Amino acid sequence: MLRHPGQAMTVEDVELDPPMRGEVLVRVAAAGVCHSDLRYANGELGQGYWPIVLGHEGAGIVEAVGADVAHVAPGDRVVFCFVPACRACRYCVAGKPNLCEVVAEHGAQGMLMDGTSRLRLLDGTTLKHGLRTACFAERAVVAAGGAVPIPPELPLWQAALLGCSVVTGIGAVRNVAQVRRGQSVAVIGCGGVGLQVVAGARLAGADPIVAVDRVPGKLGLARAQGATHVVDAAAEPDLAGVVRRLTDGGVDHAFEVVGRPETIELAWDVLRPGGSAVVVGLVPEGVKATLPAIELLSDKSLRGTYYGSGDPAAEIPELAALAVTGGLDLATVVTHVDGLEGVEEALDRLRRGEGARTVLLVDADLAGYPGAGTGVADPSARSFP
Ligand SMILES: [Zn+2]
Numbered sequence: 001m002l003r004h005p006g007q008a009m010t011v012e013d014v015e016l017d018p019p020m021r022g023e024v025l026v027r028v029a030a031a032g033v034c035h036s037d038l039r040y041a042n043g044e045l046g047q048g049y050w051p052i053v054l055g056h057e058g059a060g061i062v063e064a065v066g067a068d069v070a071h072v073a074p075g076d077r078v079v080f081c082f083v084p085a086c087r088a089c090r091y092c093v094a095g096k097p098n099l100c101e102v103v104a105e106h107g108a109q110g111m112l113m114d115g116t117s118r119l120r121l122l123d124g125t126t127l128k129h130g131l132r133t134a135c136f137a138e139r140a141v142v143a144a145g146g147a148v149p150i151p152p153e154l155p156l157w158q159a160a161l162l163g164c165s166v167v168t169g170i171g172a173v174r175n176v177a178q179v180r181r182g183q184s185v186a187v188i189g190c191g192g193v194g195l196q197v198v199a200g201a202r203l204a205g206a207d208p209i210v211a212v213d214r215v216p217g218k219l220g221l222a223r224a225q226g227a228t229h230v231v232d233a234a235a236e237p238d239l240a241g242v243v244r245r246l247t248d249g250g251v252d253h254a255f256e257v258v259g260r261p262e263t264i265e266l267a268w269d270v271l272r273p274g275g276s277a278v279v280v281g282l283v284p285e286g287v288k289a290t291l292p293a294i295e296l297l298s299d300k301s302l303r304g305t306y307y308g309s310g311d312p313a314a315e316i317p318e319l320a321a322l323a324v325t326g327g328l329d330l331a332t333v334v335t336h337v338d339g340l341e342g343v344e345e346a347l348d349r350l351r352r353g354e355g356a357r358t359v360l361l362v363d364a365d366l367a368g369y370p371g372a373g374t375g376v377a378d379p380s381a382r383s384f385p
């Protein structure tokens, strides 16, 4: 729980109400630590919405369902979807459930879809649900649409990633840029989401795929996900020039997956005429990026995206099936695992730009993590290069 931004998160006992009508109680197996969690912890997001239980990328097993929930039953394995679209508002009806108005209205304030919370401190203080999910916890109550069933073959410590980094990264490639076979791609920032953008570009048949990061280890991970070229941003003074040289004058698609003005500008600078840049990274409130507007005349475009810009609840099962058949390698992007109490360390790694994803094994056995049950999880499989 985050009691206040700037303070270390604490692991505490709290009250969790049973699921109400249209809600699901999930026993959490594993939860990924995402850059958005860091933005909340730093006070750059969710102004005033604390105390809050963070965590929005996770997986577990359904323990109970409220009235009118038919799509899952106790025992089902589910991935959290932090936009449980209402399916009735103008955005949902227009095929943009990621922009659901009801989610935006209540969810932005740390509440569930009816505008109330199921979480309380032991003294009765209302606790907020981080991004409608709050899965840095042993149990979570979410709206029915926030629990998406997946096939049993995929271990939950890997499935956890589907609900944020995978759907966000691959959605940016498929739904926003609509990358086609043989097109050139640059991916700026190879953290948890950036690596999924690389994987999405590979699945789309992009070539070349240039990955840019300032941490050599992450460039190694990017190669493993399908990058054909890597550029060390820390060692290279003229990044845009290098990327343009590698791609015969610039790329068809650039993806910014950092959330900083200078990397947004870099994504723009590496485009060829007619190319498009997609900003996937989460930029803190108040931050502005500047672009040479004359270049709009060369048909360049800049796009935004949220949560993959598609229908995450429909895409998560498809992506899970892809991971089961080996089309997606989720295991190697998990560079660190820890228990719930390891969340602060995981946030510090994100602050230092170190590693890709930390997965908190809330219940290592349920998560199916290698070595679970022996008391010693196998770190050799996941040690960061
Ligand atoms: Zn996230």
Ligand SMILES: [Zn+2]
Pocket (backbone or CB within 6 Å): 085, 086, 087, 088, 089, 090, 091, 092, 097, 099, 100, 101, 102, 103
């Ligand atoms: Zn809606």
